[in-house]
Amino acid sequence: MTLTSREIDSQPVIWQQALDTLADRATARLTARGARVLVLGCGTSAFAAESFAALREQAGFGETDAAYASEPWPWRGYDLVVLLSRSGTTTEVVQAFDRIPAGVRTVAVTGVADSPVAERADDVLLLDFADEESVVQTRFPTTFLLLARAAFGDDVGGLPAQAAAALSQPLELDPAALSHFVYLGSGWTYGLAQEAALKIREAAQAWSESYPQLDYRHGPLAVAGDTSVVWIIGEEAPGIVDDIAVTGARVVTSTHDPLVELVQAQRLAVAIAEHRGLNPDTPRNLTRSIVLS
Incomplete structure (x- = not known):
């Protein structure tokens, strides 16, 4: 571990x-x-x-x-x-x-x-x-x-227990079958979507993106395919899941509080890194803090 x-x-x-x-x-x-x-x-x-x-x-x-x-x-x-x-x-x-x-x-x-x-x-x-x-x-x-x-x-108050329960279950995504990771959010969860995508880039050097949920249909949807996963953090908008699914991408909708969904995204980043033989704790070219001379 x-x-x-x-x-x-x-x-x-x-x-x-x-x-x-x-x-x-x-x-x-x-x-x-x-x-x-x-x-x-x-x-x-x-x-x-x-x-x-x-x-x-x-x-x-x-x-x-x-x-x-x-x-x-x-x-x-x-x-x-x-x-x-x-x-x-x-x-x-x-x-x-x-x-x-x-x-x-x-x-x-x-x-x-x-x-x-x-x-x-x-x-x-x-x-x-x-x-x-x-x-x-x-x-x-x-x-x-x-x-x-x-x-x-x-x-x-119930989120620590909810996070513990989620962490006790295996992730249902296979890093070997995926090459493109997209996170969508709305309102305060858009910041979480950006952070989730950053974890994939940092820890696993993988292709990840993040967008406001409804804006995803305004162009970025064109890139989605059968090796993509599109993860919606928070409540999904009407029709958005069907619009994404027709691309062949796997759509993941939230089953937990958005903060717990972010924890799950962190787990996925580590799983991708380990699948690629990378150490997620020490990404290339990065340090714990950016201190400029």
């Missing part, structure tokens, strides 16, 4: 620990009712930021924007900036502090207490128990989103 596999399998326990120990702190740090909020991250953290922004607005807590810390982002008079970085050392996230006007409150979500991101922020939501040794992130972003959903009022 690879390190990534062990970290994936640990998520039910990690999620329960987060709910038991950090739910109140997450509510105090992340809700900020009525405030205008910007959430920044890179890579996986950028996708988690997108999901967070959609969840917060949907819950009625106020305007929320997500942006890549590595890209120029316009300032719109935000009251709070949340900065996501598992390692707390990502150069673009550290540099983002220099662009935030004085007096604007900042909250860092990180796995490392004495990191540059944590030290520069006004407040910290520390997820050190969810940190990972693997280059490929799995439990850190899911734990953050679980806490965010709890803070916004979602009933997520």
Whole structure:
């Protein structure tokens, strides 16, 4: 079993620990009712930021924007900036502090207490128990989103048990029969779809894509074929499954909560990597944190 596999399998326990120990702190740090909020991250953290922004607005807590810390982002008079970085050392996230006007409150979500991101922020939501040794992130972003959903009022108390039950069952996809992996989402689950596809690319060097669910019919559907799997994270739109199935692709619809579906996607990424003889913990050309000279 690879390190990534062990970290994936640990998520039910990690999620329960987060709910038991950090739910109140997450509510105090992340809700900020009525405030205008910007959430920044890179890579996986950028996708988690997108999901967070959609969840917060949907819950009625106020305007929320997500942006890549590595890209120029316009300032719109935000009251709070949340900065996501598992390692707390990502150069673009550290540099983002220099662009935030004085007096604007900042909250860092990180796995490392004495990191540059944590030290520069006004407040910290520390997820050190969810940190990972693997280059490929799995439990850190899911734990953050679980806490965010709890803070916004979602009933997520049953998700650790649901994840444990899903992890106890074998995956029903054969990596040897597939060469093309597509994830679709809508609203807050589009960020999960992007993260799922990234896991396939990172861990397994395989062809993966992600799209907003209804936009998939606007062009990308043309590539699907009998070695494709198209996985819909969250509720499927009427007619979308039939439209995809005619291509010969295998369509997977959600049978679990979207966060648990992401865990299943992580498992598939590891299975593909192992089928290809790759180590999913140490993808080529990647490091645990992008630190620029």
